[in-house]
Amino acid sequence: MTLEEIKALRSEPWREELRKAVSPKERGAIERVKMNELTPEYRVTTFTEEVNQGLTKEQALLEAKRCLDCADPSCMKGCPVSINIPTFIKNIERGEFLEAAHVLKETSSLPAVCGRVCPQEKQCESQCIKLKMKQQPVAIGYLERFAADYERESGQMQAPKCAPKNGKKVAVVGSGPSGLAFSADMIKLGYEVTVFEALHEIGGVLKYGIPEFRLPNKIVDAEINVLREMGVNFQPDVIVGKTISYDQLHEMGFDGIFVGSGAGLPRFMNIPGENAIGVMSSNEYLTRINLMGAGRGLGDTPVLKGKNVAVIGGGNTAMDSARTARRMGAERVMLVYRRSMDEMPARKEEVHHALEEGIEFMTLHNPIEYHADENGRVNEMVLQVMELGEPDASGRRSPVPVEGKTETLPADLVIVAVGVSPNPIIPNAISALETSRKGTIVVNEETLQSSVSDLFAGGDIVRGGATVILAMGDGRRAAANMHSYLSAR
Amino acid sequence: MNKILSKKMFSEKVACLEVEAPLIARSRKAGHFVIVRIDERGERIPLTIADADIQKGTITLVVQAVGASSTRITQLEPGDVLHDVVGPLGHATDIQKYGTVVCCGGGVGVAPLYPIVKAMHEAGNRVIVVLAARTKDLIILEDEMRAASDEVIIMTDDGSYGTKGLVTNGVETVINREKVDKVVCIGPTIMMKFVALLTKKYDISTIVSLNTIMVDGTGMCGACRVSVGGKTKFVCVDGPEFDAHEVDFDEMMMRMRAYKADEVEAMSKLNA
Ligand SMILES: Cc1cc2nc3c(=O)[nH]c(=O)nc-3n(C[C@H](O)[C@H](O)[C@H](O)COP(=O)(O)OP(=O)(O)OC[C@H]3O[C@@H](n4cnc5c(N)ncnc54)[C@H](O)[C@@H]3O)c2cc1C
Ligand SMILES: Cc1cc2nc3c(=O)[nH]c(=O)nc-3n(C[C@H](O)[C@H](O)[C@H](O)COP(=O)(O)OP(=O)(O)OC[C@H]3O[C@@H](n4cnc5c(N)ncnc54)[C@H](O)[C@@H]3O)c2cc1C
Ligand code: SF4
Ligand code: SF4
Ligand code: FES
Numbered sequence: 001m002t003l004e005e006i007k008a009l010r011s012e013p014w015r016e017e018l019r020k021a022v023s024p025k026e027r028g029a030i031e032r033v034k035m036n037e038l039t040p041e042y043r044v045t046t047f048t049e050e051v052n053q054g055l056t057k058e059q060a061l062l063e064a065k066r067c068l069d070c071a072d073p074s075c076m077k078g079c080p081v082s083i084n085i086p087t088f089i090k091n092i093e094r095g096e097f098l099e100a101a102h103v104l105k106e107t108s109s110l111p112a113v114c115g116r117v118c119p120q121e122k123q124c125e126s127q128c129i130k131l132k133m134k135q136q137p138v139a140i141g142y143l144e145r146f147a148a149d150y151e152r153e154s155g156q157m158q159a160p161k162c163a164p165k166n167g168k169k170v171a172v173v174g175s176g177p178s179g180l181a182f183s184a185d186m187i188k189l190g191y192e193v194t195v196f197e198a199l200h201e202i203g204g205v206l207k208y209g210i211p212e213f214r215l216p217n218k219i220v221d222a223e224i225n226v227l228r229e230m231g232v233n234f235q236p237d238v239i240v241g242k243t244i245s246y247d248q249l250h251e252m253g254f255d256g257i258f259v260g261s262g263a264g265l266p267r268f269m270n271i272p273g274e275n276a277i278g279v280m281s282s283n284e285y286l287t288r289i290n291l292m293g294a295g296r297g298l299g300d301t302p303v304l305k306g307k308n309v310a311v312i313g314g315g316n317t318a319m320d321s322a323r324t325a326r327r328m329g330a331e332r333v334m335l336v337y338r339r340s341m342d343e344m345p346a347r348k349e350e351v352h353h354a355l356e357e358g359i360e361f362m363t364l365h366n367p368i369e370y371h372a373d374e375n376g377r378v379n380e381m382v383l384q385v386m387e388l389g390e391p392d393a394s395g396r397r398s399p400v401p402v403e404g405k406t407e408t409l410p411a412d413l414v415i416v417a418v419g420v421s422p423n424p425i426i427p428n429a430i431s432a433l434e435t436s437r438k439g440t441i442v443v444n445e446e447t448l449q450s451s452v453s454d455l456f457a458g459g460d461i462v463r464g465g466a467t468v469i470l471a472m473g474d475g476r477r478a479a480a481n482m483h484s485y486l487s488a489r
Numbered sequence: 490m491n492k493i494l495s496k497k498m499f500s501e502k503v504a505c506l507e508v509e510a511p512l513i514a515r516s517r518k519a520g521h522f523v524i525v526r527i528d529e530r531g532e533r534i535p536l537t538i539a540d541a542d543i544q545k546g547t548i549t550l551v552v553q554a555v556g557a558s559s560t561r562i563t564q565l566e567p568g569d570v571l572h573d574v575v576g577p578l579g580h581a582t583d584i585q586k587y588g589t590v591v592c593c594g595g596g597v598g599v600a601p602l603y604p605i606v607k608a609m610h611e612a613g614n615r616v617i618v619v620l621a622a623r624t625k626d627l628i629i630l631e632d633e634m635r636a637a638s639d640e641v642i643i644m645t646d647d648g649s650y651g652t653k654g655l656v657t658n659g660v661e662t663v664i665n666r667e668k669v670d671k672v673v674c675i676g677p678t679i680m681m682k683f684v685a686l687l688t689k690k691y692d693i694s695t696i697v698s699l700n701t702i703m704v705d706g707t708g709m710c711g712a713c714r715v716s717v718g719g720k721t722k723f724v725c726v727d728g729p730e731f732d733a734h735e736v737d738f739d740e741m742m743m744r745m746r747a748y749k750a751d752e753v754e755a756m757s758k759l760n761a
Contacts, residue, residue, distance in 0.1 A: 198707050200526060200533075200573045237575040239707065243512050264709040268721060275714060275721065275740055277747040284710035292532070292704070299530040300558060301704075302751035376743035424726070425707065 001084060001107075003072070009087050010069065018090055019069050032136035033063040040356040044326050047289075047296055048212045051353055052116070052145075060146045064093035067138045070129055075140060078127030081473040083107045085124060089143055101151035104144060105160065109184040109227075109476075110177060112152060112219050114469050115145025117210060119347045123469070152222050159229040163190035168486055171196065171254040173240045173426060176204020177468045178260030178459030180224070181475030183232045186258075189483050193231070194254075196238040198425075201291060204262055206468070208291040209283070211320050213327070214350075241429025246455075255489075256454050256482045259441060260475060263460035265421040269312070273370030274416070278304055278378040282313070282321045282417035295328050306413025309333045310381055312367055313417035314343070319350040321415045322359045333359045334409070338366040338386050338399045364388070364399065368406070370414060381411045422461050430455070440464045447481040448474060456482050491574040493567050494547060499629040502554040503597060504563035505539070511546030513538070513576050519604035520582030520698070520730055523548070524706040525562070526573040532558045535703045535725070537601030538577060548574075551600030551629070557755035578706045579729045582696070584608045588670035591663050592638070593619035593656050593684060595676030599630050601698055602675045607637045609673070615639050617663055621656035621676070625649040656680055657687050664691050671696070674733065678745065682738035695733035699724045702745060715741050 009015070036053040037043075043051050055063065067089045075085045084103055091100035104111040118124075120141035128137035151157050168191050172179045175197040183193045201207045206220045228234065238244065240261075249257060266281035268274055285303070293299035309325040311318050314337035325333045335354065337344060340363050344351060355361065364386040371380040385405040392398040422439040434442040434451035441450055441457040448456045458474025460466055495507040513523060522537045540549035554560040565571070582605050590609050594602035599620055610616045616638040622628045623646045635641050643651025644659040652659065656676070663669060664687075672695040674684040681697040688695040701713040701724045708726035715722055716737035722728065 198575065199705065200575070237573045238512070239575065239578075242577060243516060243575070245516070264707070266709070266711045268711065268714075270721065275716060275744065277744060281711040284704060284712045287704055287710055293530070299532070300755065301532045302748045302755075304747065376746070423708070 001082060006073070006084065009084065010071065014094060015069065015090055018094055022065060024068055027066055027068060028133065028135060030062060030066050032066065033059045033139050033142065035142060043213065044357050047327050048216065050216055051213050054149055055142055055146045060092055060143060061095070063139050063143060064089050068129060074127045074129055075124045078124040080123065080469050081107045081476065085140055088147060089138065092143055092147060097147055097150040098154065098156060100147040104147055108472060109181045110223050110472060111144050112148035112223060113206060113215060115141050115148055116215050118469050119467060121348050157222065157226060159226050160188055162188050162230055165192065166190035168192070168255045169253050170256045170258065170482065171249050172258045172260065174204060174260040174262055175202040175234065176260055176262050176459060176471060177206060178471035178475040179204070179258065180227065181472040182258045182260065182479045183227055185476055185479035187227070187230045187232050194233045194235060196240050197234065197236045198239040199291065200236050202234050202236060208287045209317070209320070211286065211290055211324050213323070214320065239425065241425045246430045256456065256486055258478050258482065259426050259455060259457040259461055260459040260471065261423045261426050261461045263420040263465045264423040267419045267421060268416055269367065269418060271368055273372060273378065276370050276372040276378040277376045278306065278412055279370055279414040279416065282317045282415050283420070285321055285415045286324065289324055304413055305329060307331045308410045309413045309415065310411040311335050311415045311417060313337065314339065315345045315417065316347060316350055318417035319346045319354050321417050323354055323357055325413070325415065326357050326359065334362050335359050336362045336365050336367060336383060338364065339396065340364055340388060343396045366399065377412065378414055379410065379412055380408055381414060383407045383409065420465055422464055426461070438464055448478040449481060449485065490570045490572060492570050493565055495567050499551065500627050502563065503629055504552050506550045506552065506565065507547045508550060508571060508574060509546060510548045510574050513574065514541040514543050514546050514548050517541050517548065517577035518581035519584060519608040520580065521577035522579050522729065523574050523576030524578060524703070525571050527558065527561055528572045531572060533704055533706065534558050535700070535706055539600045539603050551597065553597035556752045557759045560759060578725055582608065582730060584612050586613045589615045589617065589668060590671045590673065591617050591619060591660055591669050592673045593621065593660050595621040595656050595680045598676030602673065603630055603633060605673055606634060610637050617642065619644060619656055619659040621659065623647065657683050660684060661687060664693065669693050678738055678742050681733065685733035685736065685738065689734050696730050697733040697736060698729045699731060699736070699741065700729070701741060702747060
């Protein structure tokens with residue numbers, strides 16, 4: 001959207017009127033809304049009930065008033081997909097909630113998801129003008145979630161209109177946010193879209209990774225169902241590069257391929273004792289519980305439980321694992337992170353919720369060895385005490401071991417959440433595909449086209465681990481560019 | 490959903506199922522496996538593709554009832570469906586002309602061995618098969634193996650059929666008799682461990698196919714990891730076949746006991 005278009009929308013009469021109705025000073029005096037939450041004591045007893053309960057209508061109307069409807073809305077620059085933030089917020093302020101949802105849908109195909117999981121404080125909200133005015137930023141994420149939830153709950157969720165079929169077929173590899181966003185745009189443009197997913201469920205990390213207490217499956221499914229209604233064909237249990245090859249996709253008549261296969265390969269630290277029973281990757285732990293329903297009476301798959309659980313890492317995945325362990329009944333959950341609180345990459349809200357739920361944060365500690373009992377089950381971890389040294393390339397102060405200072409603590413379940421690498425299946429299967437040293441697919445940064453001209457890629461397989469909204473933004477950009485490419489051909 | 494077209498019981502606990510899966514039938518090679526889910530609550534169970542028919546669009550699975558999930562699969566009948574079948578997974582066997590190849594299998598390892606025997610034989614190798622079981626009734630696929638190889642040696646623990654003795658005795662007899670260029674061994678972990686120790690003594694290159702605990706089968710979780718040559722490997726994507734002389738079998742056996750308590754509980758529920 002150009003600044004001209006943003007301005008044109010802003011000068012519609014209803015918005016002029018709305019702006020005049022309340023003075024900036026009055027708007028500035030309203031306090032930022034607080035999210036309604038389940039109490040920490042209650043929520044650790046339930047796996048599926050969402051911690052954040054959403055805003056009420058009254059809260060949303062009031063929070064929307066705080067937004068100044070800026071002439072040059074800086075918040076939009078913080079949103080990777082440039083959602084027209086003031087336009088959707090002002091629609092909330094005037095009570096047109098469905099219209100607000102439609103504004104969101106113009107740019108984001110999964111607003112109910114992003115409103116819940118975006119690191120808003122680092123993105124849109126970090127650029128809100130109110131921060132410069134020494135006020136709290138507008139709660140853009142909460143409002144986004146409110147509008148999207150309102151639309152879904154109203155039963156008036158409508159599938160966007162699709163252009164007449166153009167006779168071209170595209171294949172999507174992976175059903176995570178990048179693949180879903182790509183599919184939404186391509187089906188609208190008139191393409192026949194088939195999504196191939198390796199797992200038996202559609203949704204990628206949204207389903208197997210992020211737990212239900214943060215992102216309920218029914219929210220993800222509702223968004224997927226809209227895509228189904230629009231005609232997107234989902235094929236679970238198909239691994240591109242294994243079940244069908246790149247050449248076979250061509251034989252099947254696909255004109256273009258989008259790869260959104262994610263960063264699914266878990267990293268381990270390669271320290272002694274790491275293969276003991278009870279030491280597992282966060283992917284394994286979360287997949288067993290979220291995807292397979294283990295420990296929740298929802299399936300036949302088992303998952304190990306622990307009394308003293310240690311989670312290694314400081315990202316969203318670590319927080320989700322720790323909070324999940326708490327809900328699985330652990331007595332003590334320790335989060336072991338080698339840097340300090342300030343460097344922790346997880347979302348602030350996540351850290352806050354984890355602390356409230358009684359997770360012990362052991363910052364400036366790093367595991368160096370695990371011990372096991374006679375059955376091979378882990379029972380202790382040896383932690384190296386760390387301190388912060390000089391800033392490294394990323395600008396963060398790097399952790400250095402404090403010579404000779406270690407601690408040994410009991411731990412009967414250790415969840416390793418120290419990062420993931422790009423999924424190697426597609427790069428291994430298509431030899432002409434250029435990849436980086438880290439194993440990510442190399443693409444043209446503008447168009448997301450790879451070295452194989454009819455193959456575009458985005459999301460974590462290109463970025464090597466990012467966010468839902470960045471993955472979605474990639475999906476949309478790849479759709480636009482593949483459309484130009486296929487139209488010109 | 491994948492329909493079961495036919496079923497044969499190889500023994501009381503081993504079922505052979507022909508399952509509709511046209512895409513997998515077309516792509517699979519000897520050594521590949523699939524992951525199966527029986528219903529929407531089911532575990533993801535790895536099973537080797539024993540055979541495939543591209544024309545019919547089917548794959549053959551040979552399943553041994555060891556725990557709750559595998560028992561339920563053996564109880565399915567033609568017309569029933571498997572909720573999910575995904576694959577082919579893992580690396581295919583490195584089929585070459587080695588010369589003389591001894592393929593030995595025990596228990597349900599005999600099923601995944603079959604396509605390898607066939608492929609090794611087709612590649613021009615002299616193939617000697619050693620089949621081992623506790624007792625006569627548990628010997629499976631004997632006729633198929635005879636048709637696909639040069640010789641079949643049967644070993645039973647109780648001597649009720651073939652020669653009395655362990656699989657290692659059978660393999661050692663062959664090694665003492667003629668020059669062996671390659672050994673392929675698939676079976677219970679403990680059996681693979683002892684075959685590996687034996688062939689190491691004679692310095693004969695040996696492949697084993699590992700059947701660790703798995704979840705996704707696509708390299709995403711690390712549940713299947715084993716130490717091979719001192720490095721951690723994921724069986725589902727780096728294997729399932731490895732150089733037998735490099736595998737840490739003791740660690741693998743230990744890791745396979747991770748869910749022992751849950752397995753016992755699931756089995757008692759199934760029997761109730
Ligand atoms: C536990 C956890 C918590 C997170 N929390 C947040 C958060 O709060 N906020 C946030 O913004 N981000 C979060 N992230 C990161 C975010 O989820 C990812 O950046 C995002 O999902 C990446 O999307 P994607 O489309 O690239 O791939 P993914 O979501 O990883 O999906 C890829 C899909 O492709 C499938 N696939 C792979 N290979 C093939 C193949 N060959 N054939 C067919 N299918 C294939 C996979 O099975 C998978 O389903 C979190 C991640 C994790 C793991
Ligand atoms: C790559 C691969 C290929 C395989 N191919 C086949 C095949 O073609 N046919 C087949 O029948 N099985 C095969 N297996 C093994 C099969 O997946 C397991 O037997 C099955 O998962 C057990 O599930 P369950 O719930 O029935 O038993 P569980 O309840 O999980 O286990 C019950 C009992 O069986 C033991 N057990 C568990 N897993 C194994 C195992 N992998 N091998 C031996 N004992 C085990 C347990 O220790 C326990 O005592 C394969 C495994 C792998 C990894
Ligand atoms: S999508 Fe994320 S970054 Fe963009 S406006 Fe919504 S919450 Fe902010
Ligand atoms: S910068 Fe803040 S106040 Fe201005 S339009 Fe965006 S959200 Fe509203
Ligand atoms: S089974 Fe999950 S990585 Fe191998």
